[in-house]
Amino acid sequence: MIIKLGITQVNRNYGCSFNLGKIMKTICFAGLVSETNLGDIAILKSTEYLYKKALPNIEKFGFKRLNIQHENVKSTLLHKLKISALEKLNIDASKVKIHKLISDSKKQYRNELGGVDLIVIVGGGLIKYKYQRFFMYLVALIEVAEELNIPVVLNSVGIEGYSKTDRRCQMLKKALNNPTVKSITTRDDINTLKNLYMLPTSSKLIGKAADSAVYSNEAYNVNKKQTDVFGIGLVRGGIFKDNERDLPPEQLAEFYYQLISEMEKRDIKYKLFTNGLKSDSELLPLIMKKLGRTKLELIEPKEDIDLVQVISSFTTVIAARLHANIISYSLNIPSVGLVWNNKLKLFGKDIGYPERFFDYKHFNVKTILDTAIQANSEGYDQKYMKEYKSSAKLNINKVINKWLAGEL
Numbered sequence: 001m002i003i004k005l006g007i008t009q010v011n012r013n014y015g016c017s018f019n020l021g022k023i024m025k026t027i028c029f030a031g032l033v034s035e036t037n038l039g040d041i042a043i044l045k046s047t048e049y050l051y052k053k054a055l056p057n058i059e060k061f062g063f064k065r066l067n068i069q070h071e072n073v074k075s076t077l078l079h080k081l082k083i084s085a086l087e088k089l090n091i092d093a094s095k096v097k098i099h100k101l102i103s104d105s106k107k108q109y110r111n112e113l114g115g116v117d118l119i120v121i122v123g124g125g126l127i128k129y130k131y132q133r134f135f136m137y138l139v140a141l142i143e144v145a146e147e148l149n150i151p152v153v154l155n156s157v158g159i160e161g162y163s164k165t166d167r168r169c170q171m172l173k174k175a176l177n178n179p180t181v182k183s184i185t186t187r188d189d190i191n192t193l194k195n196l197y198m199l200p201t202s203s204k205l206i207g208k209a210a211d212s213a214v215y216s217n218e219a220y221n222v223n224k225k226q227t228d229v230f231g232i233g234l235v236r237g238g239i240f241k242d243n244e245r246d247l248p249p250e251q252l253a254e255f256y257y258q259l260i261s262e263m264e265k266r267d268i269k270y271k272l273f274t275n276g277l278k279s280d281s282e283l284l285p286l287i288m289k290k291l292g293r294t295k296l297e298l299i300e301p302k303e304d305i306d307l308v309q310v311i312s313s314f315t316t317v318i319a320a321r322l323h324a325n326i327i328s329y330s331l332n333i334p335s336v337g338l339v340w341n342n343k344l345k346l347f348g349k350d351i352g353y354p355e356r357f358f359d360y361k362h363f364n365v366k367t368i369l370d371t372a373i374q375a376n377s378e379g380y381d382q383k384y385m386k387e388y389k390s391s392a393k394l395n396i397n398k399v400i401n402k403w404l405a406g407e408l
Contacts, residue, residue, distance in 0.1 A: 026062035026115055027051065028150075030141060031122040033067035038276035039213070039323025040124050041304035042220075046212040047122035047155055049219035050396050056404075064116065068137040070108050098136055098168070105140035110148075118403055119150050123187065123212055125158035125322075125343060127176075127197070129168035131242060139175045146180040151408050153182060153399050156209045156392060158343050159189035162196040173197050182408045185209040185395050188346040205402070209395035210350070210388055213323055216330040220308045224331040229269045230372065231311060231328075232259065233319025234298065236279040240340045240360055247340075247360040253283045257290035258365040259318070266369070273299040273310050275321045316376040318368065322347060332385075334375035336368055352384055 029048050032040040044065070052058055113119070119141070129135040145152045154176075163169045176184065176197050183205035186193050190208040198206060217223065234256065237249025263270050274280035281298055288296045301307040308327055311317060317328045320338040328335040329351060337344040337357035348357030356375055358368055402408040 024057075024060040025117040026064060027118045027120060028064045028066050028113060028116040029120050029122050030066040030068050032069050032124055033065055034069060036276050036278065037321070037323075038301055038304045038307040039321060039327070042213045042216050042308065042323055042327060043123045043211065045304065046215050046219040047120065047396075050212055050215060050393060051120065051400070054393070054397050054400050062115075064112075066109070066112055066119075066141075068105075068121075068141055069133070070105065095167075098171075101133065101136050102140045102143075105137055106144050109141055109144040113144060113148055113150065116148075116150055119145055119152045121152065121154045121157065123154075123156040123158075125160055125341075126154075127157050127172065127186070127193070128160035129163075129166060129172055130161060135168050135172040139171050142175045142178050142181060146178055150180065151182045151403070152178075152180050153408075154184040155396070155399075156185050156187040156211050159186050159192050159197070160341070160343065162192050164196075177202060182402075183399050187211040188343050188350070205398070205408075207395060208391070210392040211323075211326055211347075212392050213326045214330050214389045214392060216308050216327045217312075217332075218330075220305055222305075222308045222312050222331070224312045224333050227313055227315050229271055229314055230263065230376075231314035231317040231319070231324075232256070232263075232270055232272050233317060233321055233324040234272055234274050234280050234283060235320035235338070235340070236277065237283050239320070243341050245340055245360050247363075249283060250286070253286040253290065255363050255365065256283065256287050259369065260287070260291065262365050262369055268369075268373075271299060271314070272297065273301070273324075275307060275324055276301050276304075280321075316372050318372050320344075329380070329385075330389075332380060334372070334379055336372045336375060338363070338368075351388060352381060 029044060029051075031044040033044065035041060048063065052063075055061055121138070121141070126134045126138060142152055161169075175181075177199050181204060184193065185207045187208070187210060194206055198204070237252055240247035240252065260270070281300060284296060284298055288294065299310050301310055311324065311327050311333065312331050314328070314333060317324055317333060317335040318338070319325055319335060320340055322341075322344055325335040325337050325344065325347060335356065337348055339345050339357055339359045345354070345357050345359070348354045353375070356371055399408065
């Protein structure tokens with residue numbers, strides 16, 4: 001059985017301004033506005049929240065949202081014929097496809113960025129090129145920002161790999177070094193950003209800052225509940241393979257089956273949930289089959305506020321999605337991470353609990369459950385948590401002060 005939660009329907013593609021009186025400057029928050037992985041929406045709204053808190057006289061500023069992952073790119077007949085001809089000649093057509101998407105994206109962005117004074121790319125795992133189209137969206141957005149003379153800030157982005165020979169990576173590197181990009185902070189791999197993506201002559205503000213979603217609790221005004229229920233976050237079957245980790249869907253389903261069985265054996269209360277992506281529930285039938293059941297309750301949040309509220313109802317979380325772990329952290333709820341991407345390991349290290357994040361080669365159910373129980377008992381170092389979280393605010397305050405002073 002799947003429970004679908006829906007609290008308030010939100011039009012995520014709005015471009016409205018919030019203002020009282022004369023607008024001085026307009027900030028555009030650019031992110032994955034249409035994502036059904038609700039962790040990305042939590043990043044967007046948490047970043048907006050932190051910027052609005054940091055701005056003086058907020059009523060004098062306007063705010064817009066830009067969905068960088070727009071879906072209205074259509075191939076013309078000529079473009080389709082060109083691709084077909086190249087493929088018949090066994091010629092790599094990827095360069096033509098990339099050029100087409102960047103060109104179409106730029107047209108879209110030009111139409112939406114009129115009157116904008118600052119673009120804040122809100123965060124998420126955007127600095128990557130091996131799969132998904134994010135590098136093309138960033139290249140297009142930065143080039144349009146340069147045309148329109150709008151400064152760009154990349155806020156606590158995730159860095160996922162680098163290659164000096166991959167054309168896509170080098171396109172991304174060139175875009176990040178564009179003079180219109182004024183500041184880049186990363187939530188994780190600062191060494192790759194500084195030493196590989198940035199040119200030695202770069203004068204940009206470069207640094208490390210916590211993901212804005214560590215303030216999800218404040219942004220959504222949600223507090224953790226008193227509960228003894230553990231949360232188990234499901235993830236799609238192919239995510240490990242897609243990230244070059246040898247854990248096929250069948251084995252991942254077997255892990256979830258064993259975890260559920262062990263929790264029931266120990267009389268530990270649990271609930272299954274996802275971050276909202278439909279594909280994250282795809283293993284449910286196989287898990288049910290292994291358990292010998294025809295029903296298994298799964299909570300699938302429909303809106304970002306639902307996700308935060310669902311996580312707030314757990315005492316400890318075991319999950320593969322990074323933002324299930326980050327939102328748990330924001331709510332002061334211990335979590336254990338199932339690592340399909342190094343960003344989870346880096347988050348565990350940054351918050352001071354690397355032992356709570358397990359690589360797929362070490363998916364031992366008893367060890368992971370013992371770790372979750374211990375984490376539930378220990379919680380977090382509150383002094384360090386406050387310090388780590390504040391890095392997100394400090395970075396945003398620095399950007400705003402320099403921007404308003406004309407020094408960005």
